[in-house]
Amino acid sequence: MPATFQSGSDWEGSSGPLIVVDCQESDLWPVDDRSESGTKDQLFEGCHPVVAVGEYAAPSRPLNVTGVVVSCDITTAGTATDRVRLNIAHGYIVRQYVSNILTYSGHAPNTYETTPQVGQPVYVDDSADLAAGVTLSMSPLNWNDVENPLAGVLWYCQDEIADGLAGGARATATFDTALANEHVEQEFCVMLVAGFRELA
Numbered sequence: 001m002p003a004t005f006q007s008g009s010d011w012e013g014s015s016g017p018l019i020v021v022d023c024q025e026s027d028l029w030p031v032d033d034r035s036e037s038g039t040k041d042q043l044f045e046g047c048h049p050v051v052a053v054g055e056y057a058a059p060s061r062p063l064n065v066t067g068v069v070v071s072c073d074i075t076t077a078g079t080a081t082d083r084v085r086l087n088i089a090h091g092y093i094v095r096q097y098v099s100n101i102l103t104y105s106g107h108a109p110n111t112y113e114t115t116p117q118v119g120q121p122v123y124v125d126d127s128a129d130l131a132a133g134v135t136l137s138m139s140p141l142n143w144n145d146v147e148n149p150l151a152g153v154l155w156y157c158q159d160e161i162a163d164g165l166a167g168g169a170r171a172t173a174t175f176d177t178a179l180a181n182e183h184v185e186q187e188f189c190v191m192l193v194a195g196f197r198e199l200a
Contacts (some may be wrong), residue, residue: 001033005044005133006040006047006049006097011096013155013189014151021085035056041133042072045073048068049133050068050152062150065149067086067088068192071088072084090107092191097185099130100114103139108143114162116177121138125149136184160175
């Protein structure tokens with residue numbers, strides 16, 4: 001399971017759109033101990049997790065803005081003013097680790113998605129059941145039955161669309177739609193969605 005946030009050269013699934021905003025690390029979650037579980041990886045330059053901006057324990061949690069880290073200036077000790085740049089643009093596609101947990105019961109995963117579909121919602125999730133480098137699941141609630149903010153939807157990676165790559169053969173590509181009926185954390189492409197769910 002991933003112990004660090006998404007990094008490397010293939011984290012981008014599209015070149016745009018871009019709406020980059022500056023945030024303070026202290027307002028982002030799940031990062032370091034800023035989550036209900038306190039088990040997430042630290043931000044570092046070159047990592048690109050999807051995160052939420054705002055208070056992770058407040059009733060306004062499902063209204064948090066979400067976006068993907070583009071770059072950051074993080075001090076070794078970490079300060080409240082460390083700057084992080086997020087792309088919050090609707091329609092931007094990023095490669096991310098996604099947990100297939102659909103529901104929790106008693107702080108443990110209860111049901112799993114075995115046939116993920118293009119367009120299926122994914123949420124920023126700070127539950128301890130997710131590995132340190134994973135911030136997304138398919139569950140609208142975390143392990144404490146608190147609403148998760150919507151991050152985006154599962155989408156095609158370039159090689160999952162016929163002729164999606166330059167010089168590609170005209171063939172039918174497949175979206176990965178078969179997962180085991182157990183906890184799986186797998187890379188998917190995720191299309192960011194600008195929007196939120198209403199408070200209950």
